[in-house]
Amino acid sequence: MNKKVRVRFAPSPTGGLHLGGVRTVLYNYLFAKKHGGDFILRIEDTDQSRYVASAEQYIFDCLKWCGVEPDESAVHGGEFAPYRQSERKAIYQQYAEQLVKAGQAYYAFDTTEELEAMRQQFKTHDNPTPQYNYEIRERMKNSLTLGDAEVQTLLSAGTPYVVRIKMPVNEDIKFTDMIRGEVVFHSALVDDKVLLKADGMPTYHLAVVVDDHLMQISHAFRGEEWLPSAPVHILLWKYLFGLENMPQWAHLPLILKPDGNGKLSKRDGDRLGFPVFAMDWTDPKTQEKATGFRERGFLPEAFVNMLAMLGWNDGTEQEIFTIEELIAKFSLERVHKSGAKFDYEKAKWFNGEWIKKTTVSRFAFLVSEDFASRGLVIQNNETFEKVLELVKDRCTLLTDFYDQAKFFFVAPESVDVDSIKGKWNDEKTDFFKEWIAGLAPVESKAVALEASFKELAATKNFKVGELMLPLRIMLVGGKFGPGVFDIAELIGKPETEQRINKALNLL
């Protein structure tokens, strides 16, 4: 390994960025940073008709939020620009031509209808989906079966064509995957994949090989779903740039649906009620909306931590890692081979742990934004942070703070007096009136409030227990929240008095 470590991620901008994608980026990033290398972001806008600039921006925003920004990309620049496939079109065409000239690829003029007819014709019970392979290509309309003159005529007439790779008839194609070890494919079982489409754009197969070479990629990470097409890429490397220059491959295990089986899809989020995208995402084509982890109230540190553990661990029992720790400890040898079902409950647990260990000032602003979006504008940041500190142990998502802390700023709309009505009497009413009247007009500390409360209860022969729940319900509205006297201290005497009186009227 004498090449500088250089990895890349190549998202399709129209697909958003979901769990599997973020994890691939993350492993790329961790590996590059660990080895002092670079992380490049290339955009797979192969289908120009669907290319949307805002969707590309979305990818960058997600990576920025996650803290795994690329060193080089269409927005960051760098020595291997351009980074959008659409802007590299001519480069791919040149390599496709080179392959055709060398007899390693060929022009194919078959129309969609002709391909469909072929599939119908050769379809059998044992072979439901006939492939355009070494046998079939002899019976199709391409530069292998047509004479040179005819091919030239078609070409000069502007007949649409694609370039297909010519798979060898009998060859074992093997390579060593960094995660799976040696993998062998037989060339006869792989079809003649399209390399260059009729619109002149490359398919992923050509683009990935050409760009990995030109961008000097040393290690290539991608999902396991790409494993079956690896032989095409290996062959392309052999033909174009030499196997000795090929990056090392790592095929990552898939992230699976929590229920049943299969790859986690965008749909599963809606169906099961959890996010699958890093941030809120609107499909540019269908306008379908999907919520993101960020908007659901996840801290990026927790999101990244959770994703890192879905397919890797350091061999110890540690589960909470900072990104720096992940970089230091990440190793491909410890990446798992089998897919992992996504567990939203565990994801929330990670977030709860991160909220607990993070100082509130780090996310106070985010929470205040959430409050504001629900119509509660925070005026005093100092008390706001005190409140967050008080309730943070009860929150697993940033959006939980609203329900847990709302009553500090506005009196509860509904007060659950039913819970205490049954055992209520005039003596209790008198107790509360007397207690509140006896309080110092300015601020009182929680301990002082508690002492005076207990003292008065004792002189009036009440058990403190009979009065604590009523006080809580008066101030909070229900049976939840942190210590009552902490609440009373923070909301201040006038507000405390008001809430008590309001509740007494209801009783």
Add this chain to the structure above:
RNA sequence: GGCCCGUUCGUCUAUCGGCUAGGACAUCUCCCUUUCACGGAGGAAAGACGGGUUCGAUUCCCGUACGGGCUACCA
């Protein structure tokens, strides 16, 4: 159908031939808390199956079964 990959508690996983199979999430019980959480203690819960190799297999090999991925002019 074909090819490829995989298989330890419900879920995520540890184990690189010696295992009373460990941890975490979820679940259950108890404790703490004059609320709800947090926290603490404990319980139940796993090596797909069949053959080898070996003194000894969860671990290595081979079959079988099951699961997944791919099988487009999508990535």
